[in-house]
Amino acid sequence: MNKAVVLLSGGLDSATTAAIAIAEGYEVIALSFYYGQRHQKELQAAQKIAQTLGIKEHFVTEINLSQWGGSSLTDKSMTIPQDGIEPDVIPSTYVPGRNTVFIAIALSLAEAKNAQAIYLGINAVDYSGYPDCRPEYLQAYQQLAQLASKAGVEGHAPQLVAPLVKDSKVDIVRRALELNVPVADTWSCYQGSETPCGLCDSCRIRDQALIEAGREDLTSNAVKK
Numbered sequence: 001m002n003k004a005v006v007l008l009s010g011g012l013d014s015a016t017t018a019a020i021a022i023a024e025g026y027e028v029i030a031l032s033f034y035y036g037q038r039h040q041k042e043l044q045a046a047q048k049i050a051q052t053l054g055i056k057e058h059f060v061t062e063i064n065l066s067q068w069g070g071s072s073l074t075d076k077s078m079t080i081p082q083d084g085i086e087p088d089v090i091p092s093t094y095v096p097g098r099n100t101v102f103i104a105i106a107l108s109l110a111e112a113k114n115a116q117a118i119y120l121g122i123n124a125v126d127y128s129g130y131p132d133c134r135p136e137y138l139q140a141y142q143q144l145a146q147l148a149s150k151a152g153v154e155g156h157a158p159q160l161v162a163p164l165v166k167d168s169k170v171d172i173v174r175r176a177l178e179l180n181v182p183v184a185d186t187w188s189c190y191q192g193s194e195t196p197c198g199l200c201d202s203c204r205i206r207d208q209a210l211i212e213a214g215r216e217d218l219t220s221n222a223v224k225k
Contacts, residue, residue, distance in 0.1 A: 001027045003115035005106050005158070008032050008058070010045030011188045012181075012206060013121035013164055016172055018053055019179040020163045021119045029113055030058040031106055035098065036066025036074045039192025045185055052182045059109065063101060071095040073190060080190045082199040090129050091201060093190060099132035103141055103160070110158040111151045120162045123172070138162055169209035183210075183218050196220040 004026035006018045021028050032046040043060060050058040069075035072092040081091050099122065106118045122133040131137065142160050146152040164172050176183055188206045189196035196203050198220030207219040216222060 001025065002117070003027045003029060003110075003113055004117040004119050004161075005029045005031055005110045005113070005115050006055075006119040007102055007106055007121065008046045008050060008055075009121070010042035010047075010049065010186060011121070011202075012176060012183060012186045013123055013172055014046075015049045015053075015121075015181050015183075015186050016176040016179065017119050017121040017163060018049070018055065019176070019181045021117070021161075022053060022055075023179060026117065026119075028053070028055050028119075029109065029115060030055045031102075031109055032058065032060045033102060033105075034060065034062045034064075035095070035101075036064045038073060038076060038190070041189070041192050042187045045187035048185050049182060052185065057113075061105060063105070065095060065098065065101070080200050082197075082201075084204060085201055088129065090131070093201065094130050097132075099130075099137075100141075107145055107149060107158060111149050115158055116156075117159045117161050120160060121164055122162050123164050123167065123169075125166060125168050133165070135162075135165055138165070169205050170212040173209045173213040173215065177213070177215070183215070184223075189220070195223050 004021045006021050006028050008014045008030040030050045066074035072078035072080050110118050124133050138160050145157040151157050188202045190200040190202050191197040203220050210219045
């Protein structure tokens, strides 16, 4: 069976991506990061999702990006935005270099484990214009993968696969439900309270999509009740 490394954050998108990789016949190796984010709720969710999906190998790696801050997700002196997405404005929740660092580690793991693909849950439609969630970013990184590794020089660099990159959030929710992803166990909220805040950009986008998909029972307000 071919292998795929999946970046598993614990959120809805990454969980759906893992389920897609499994459905496409890959033996999935999950990779999660503690990068100095405000809380570890998403890592707890990632571990639960990996177990539910039957993923046997799950690596959790620490890379402390909070040492230099630059994002409201890693610097607690900054405020998590709650006013909704502003067009053409990259929000403070963007973490400098995060995906570039994560994919580099994923490439190392994939080469060491002889994995043929790296699956990423990035999305260019709903996620506030993050520069490292665009198709052209992935294309450039694929070139790096081919140039910077033994596997690439030998002509079989792992392929970077982003099956949700052009999907709307409601499309992602529908795919998750079709694949029996444990949506209730995923964590997308930027805050670290016992229940999702329902106010941050991530909660707003997720909740609206769930409502449009007819699953209001899984929104933040439903969880709180």
